[in-house]
Amino acid sequence: MSDGPEILLTNDDGIDAPGIATLRTELTALGDVTVVAPDANQSGVGRTRSHTARIREHPWGYRLSGTPADCVAYGLRGLETDFDVVVSGVNNGPNAGNYVVGRSGTVGAGIEAAFLGTPALAISAYHSTDFFLSPPEEYDFARPARIAARLVSRALESGVYDDVDLLNVNAPVDASSPPVILTEPYHDYGQHVEPADLETLDDGVIDANGGELAADEQLVHLHDRTWPGVVGWENPFPPTDEHRERYPVGTDRRAMVDASVSVSPLAVTHASPDSAALAEVVETIDVE
Known part of the structure; x- marks a missing residue:
């Protein structure tokens, strides 16, 4: 046992992903690390929870058949260790922008911890030129992992978590000395809906997944516009004047345009904002 914090480590890319292995190495120098991570990739599941999950022992801790939030729930309530902090990552790809943060399994693990x-702390990695890390085995996650370990240590020591539930961090893998910027998630999201292509067979109309459609049903594709102006897998945040004008200084997406480390403090327990207008509405509602 070390004198450092008890750390619960998880991710959403799966326990065999390179990012979590690198992060575990860095965190073991800080404290005692127990890994509870998904069996397989669980990207994009947010803080979805399961009713049941299969658990198997792993040399680092445990591998679990469910989501990142399931892993955190099991670690914090199914193990006897009293953990000081949950760390999630290093994610293969960034989690920046208000909508993406809400959908991320990496961040979802941190939200479950906060509740x-x-x-x-959720840590995600990006490449300032390539942006997406594909295939992840060809990239070095060491710098984001070191940044995460240092932030965890300093945040615990300085009382940051007295005011903050979760730190969402995005760090470049390729910048040698990236500046660290305090940020907030930027709202930049759209949705495109279009009719889906259908295949008509003798036994009815089915969708691409083989599910039969009734006569009064139609199939549509819902395309998230989480990375604006992107075609294919190109970098949505290149270091251009256009993108610097689009994203204000202090936002997580501007930090990525500038190849910086973005650190966004989040309150995730759905605190209620004060609303004088809502108070007046509630007072004047007639239920008869």
Whole structure:
């Protein structure tokens, strides 16, 4: 046992992903690390929870058949260790922008931790030119992992988590000395809906997944516009004047345009904002 913090480590890329292995190495120099991570990739599941999950022992801790939030729930309530912090990552690809943050399994693990009363940090990696890390085995996650370990240590020591539930961090893998910027998630999201292509067979109309459609049904594609102006897998945040004008200084997406480390403090327990207008509406509602 070390004198450092008890750390619960998870991710959404799966326990065999390179990012979590690198992060575990860095965190073991800080404290005692227990890994509870998904069996397989769980990207994009947010803080979805399962009713049941299969658990198997792993040399680092445990591998679990469910989501990142399931892993955190099991670690914090199914193990006897009293964890000081939950760390999630290093994610293969960034989690920046208000909508993306809400959908991320990496961040979802931190949200589950916050609801269970444990501070958390979610760390995601990007490449300032390539942006998406594909295939992840060809990239070095060491710098984001070191940044995460240092932030965890300093945040615990300085009382950051007295005011903050979760730190969402995006760090470049390729910048040698990236500046660290305090940021907030930027709202930049759209949705495109279009009719889906259908195949008509003798036994009815089915969708691409083989599900039969009734006569009064139609199939549509819902395309998220989470990365604006992107065609294919190109970098949505190149270092251009156009993108610097689009994203204000202090936002997580501007930090990526500038190849910086973005650190966004989040309150995730759905605190209620004060609304004088809503108070007046509630007072004047007639239920008869």
